Amino acid sequence: MTKKDSFRGALLAGACGDALGYPLQELSVERIRHRFGPFGLRTLIGDSKSGKLAPVTGNTQLTLVTVDGLLWSDAKKMEETEGIYRGHMRWFYSQTGEEPRSGQKTWMRRQPHEREICLVREKFMHQRRILEEGVLNAFAGETIGTTKNKVNNSKGSAVLNKVVPIGLLYAGDSQSAFELAVKSGAFSHSHPTAYYGAGAMAALVAELAGGLSLPKSLAAMYTILNKLHKADTIISLLHMAEHAANQRPAGVSAAWEHIENLSNLGKGNDADEALAMAVYCALAVDDPMDSVIVAANHGGNSATVAALTGAIQGVRFGEKFIPAYWRDLLEGHDVILGLSEMLYHLYEKKYRRYKKTTDEAKTKKSSKVGKKTTKTTSKKKVTPKEADSSDEKVIEKKKGTAKKATTKKTGENKSEGTAKKAKKTAKKE
Secondary structure (H helix, E strand, O other), X not given: OOHHHHHHHHHHHHHHHXXXXXXXXXXXXXXXXXXXXXXXXXXXXXXXXXXXXXXXXXXXHHHHHHHHHHHHHHHHOOOXXXXXXXXXXXXXXXXXXXXXXXXXXXXXXXXXXXOOOOHHHOHHHHOOOOOOOOHHHHOOOOOOOOOOOOOOOOOEOHHHHOOHHHHHHOOXXXXXXXXXXXXXXXXXXXXXXXXXXXXXXXXXXXXXXXXXXXXXXXXXXXXXXXXXXXXXXXXXXXXXXXXXXXXXXXXXXXXXXXXXXXXXHOOOOEHHHHHHHHHHHHHHOOOHHHHHHHHHOOOOOHHHHHHHHHHHHHHHHOOOOOOHHHHHHEOOHHHHHHHHHHHHHHHHHHHHHHHHHHHHHHHHHHHHHHHHHXXXXXXXXXXXXXXXXXXXXXXXXXXXXXXXXXXXXXXXXXXXXXXXXXXXXXXXX
């Protein structure tokens, strides 16, 4: 599997999980069984309002908004946080229909990075579906949300899916992914559980995209979280999820067999709950397709948990585990795959730039070391003949110095003798 497959898989599988969980959102297990049968919902369902396609929710919209922002920041050569914020504001105006503020009107136009795909003109991006309360209000004010400037007290799980592209872009660099995801998360969610949860999700995706296994990626994520004093609930729920998953026997299992373990972790409405539930599904269920189905069929925030599980499994296994008819039935699938390709090309560009800078630094360093070594070697490198000659010169020099010293002493003795004779002569007179 190539790295491009990880990018495509993460966004496609995440969107498929979102669409699978959408009809089940907040339904009880009994109602799910009653409506979709004893095995629950195991496939995407088309909706006549979406052109007979399986509709996605705000989870997928926010994921694509972040991709849009990262591409925008590269095209305009600005800070990544600035590009991501602009992407969020375009989405805000699309959702609310409000008139753009002064200085932001041009943001609604087609941008340089949108020659092939213009996200703001996609109809499904204007649909408001099970949007988390408070997210839009976070962008309604004049100020930008940061970890210090609070725009609400939300710790909702909608913050998690939108940072998946950040983890992909920083594949192998979980610390950088974590830091950017925290800043991005704070735009809409001001509670530490939310923005640190976003950082944890991005760090996990970054390590998976970098080639590490899920257990090792989790370990790298813990290394970052353990340094924080407001991430205790995230860590404790993740440990609970891992412990419960490790107790499960290997092999195929029905969705209902996981209900108790999932309910012990929560409903998935808060960031720490949803992240733990997604990690549990990815660890406890061997088949990636079944893990997404399990993540959707429970009495909680089905769309968010299934979307997160799909993203995690998509990074690990690519898009090959997603049935072709799911992809074709998914709303906006061409846009999702197109943006995943563009994000991958941005990663390649960023990686090449980083590699070039690193190689130049290494060359410069080795050049300095080489010059220093040459100077040292040139001082020390002496042939045997030159060494003998040098030794002879040193001996001769020492002899000459000794001879001079003797001559000087003799001269001094003579002077003293002459002075004594002169005194005796003076006395006689």
